[in-house]
Amino acid sequence: MLLLLAFVLAAIPVPYAWPVSPPQVTRRFEAPPEPWLAGHRGVDLGGTPGTTVRATAAGTVLYAGVLAGRGVVSVAHPGGLRSTYEPVSPAVAAGDTVTAGESLGTLDPGHPGCPVAACLHWGVRRGTDYLDPLTLLGLGPVRLLPVPGVQDGG
Secondary structure (H helix, E strand, C coil): CCCCEEECCCCCCCCCCCCCCCCCCCCECCCCCCCCCCCCCCEEEEECCCCEEEECCEEEEEEEEEEEEEEEEEECCCCCEEEECCCCCEEECCCCCEEEEEEEEECCCCCCCCCEEEEEEEEEEEECEECHHHHCCCCCCCCEEEEECCCCCC
16 A cells, blocks of 8 residues: 655644743653553653743643642643643643643743753643644654555555
8 A cells, every 4th residue: 555654834834832942852752552651741842940831722721730749730722632731830820711822830940851951841632642742733753644545556
């Protein structure tokens, strides 16, 4: 079967944006082989303590506070996605409506394994499934997909 390279053209507008600027990916998403096994369920973005962390898209803040000793902000987006940001000193509260690019708070130091002064762990879920946040920006892994109705000639 012939395969089609799936990609996103830069000219197509993407409704999601980087949560920190400038973006520096220090660790990529690593899906676990099974839901209960180890993996890295998000991406780490290097930064400086105090950097503004912004909503990657419009939504409603579900949680903003301390969880397991770290500041966390979680936002529900239309379409069933939920984005999470940590460690963050929140500037929003649960129930707040945010627009794309609006400040959620500031980046704190202390993310385990971070190779720079501070790292934002940015995670995305649909229901209980963790997704690679970079796919929201058109930057996820390239995948080969079958072309429906086309058979390999060999």
